[in-house]
Amino acid sequence: MEGKRPGPGxxxxxxxxxxxxxxEGIYSNFVVISHSLSEFVLDFARVLPGTPKSxxxxxxxxxxxxxxxxxxxxxxxVRKYEETFGKIHTLDENQAKGIGFxxx
Numbered sequence: 217m218e219g220k221r222p223g224p225g226x227x228x229x230x231x232x233x234x235x236x237x238x239x240e241g242i243y244s245n246f247v248v249i250s251h252s253l254s255e256f257v258l259d260f261a262r263v264l265p266g267t268p269k270s271x272x273x274x275x276x277x278x279x280x281x282x283x284x285x286x287x288x289x290x291x292x293x294v295r296k297y298e299e300t301f302g303k304i305h306t307l308d309e310n311q312a313k314g315i316g317f318x319x320x
Contacts, residue, residue: 256283
């Protein structure tokens with residue numbers, strides 16, 4: 217990853233490369249979030265009906281300031297999404313058994 221700065225007053229821009237495998241992405245409908253004083257750990261998993269065991273497909277470890285920045289970026293992007301496509305409806309607790317997000 218190579219950093220570049222545009223003209224004065226502009227935000228830094230990054231040149232990023234993504235491999236073929238990463239470009240495919242992974243599907244996750246469940247994440248477990250845990251934290252310590254110095255880091256947050258996000259374990260992304262897939263829960264499938266009739267499957268007794270779920271597998272973690274990706275673990276992301278981030279510093280607290282970077283998690284705050286991620287939260288801000290997600291809030292901004294969800295707001296933009298909803299302005300374009302309408303409100304995102306979430307499942308209530310009874311509908312969401314076995315899927316979703318937890319924290320520990």
